[in-house]
Amino acid sequence: MQAGATPVDAAKQAVAAPEKVAAVADKPALPADPETLRKKQVADDTAKLLVLANELKAEMDKSTKDTLSLSVVKKAEEIEKLARKVRGEMKASIGN
Numbered sequence: 621m622q623a624g625a626t627p628v629d630a631a632k633q634a635v636a637a638p639e640k641v642a643a644v645a646d647k648p649a650l651p652a653d654p655e656t657l658r659k660k661q662v663a664d665d666t667a668k669l670l671v672l673a674n675e676l677k678a679e680m681d682k683s684t685k686d687t688l689s690l691s692v693v694k695k696a697e698e699i700e701k702l703a704r705k706v707r708g709e710m711k712a713s714i715g716n
Contacts, residue, residue, distance in 0.1 A: 665706045
């Protein structure tokens with residue numbers, strides 16, 4: 621992520637050019653304090669939630685009102701699981 625960029629900006633870039641995000645993700649992170657790492661994890665997970673939600677919307681737009689594919693259901697479950705994880709991480713950071 622660039623300086624001053626938000627996780628939403630990063631998610632938009634990931635949707636536009638996933639190969640660039642993969643190249644950046646391969647770089648090792650600098651060691652930091654646990655609070656900074658937790659914030660980064662929440663930001664990364666939130667950006668991933670946005671990407672997954674956009675993918676789910678695109679898949680829903682392709683389906684008809686009478687059909688629902690298994691991949692749509694699995695994607696929705698993945699979003700729900702990640703959202704619960706983010707909520708837990710946020711609650712943990714408030715407690716500290």
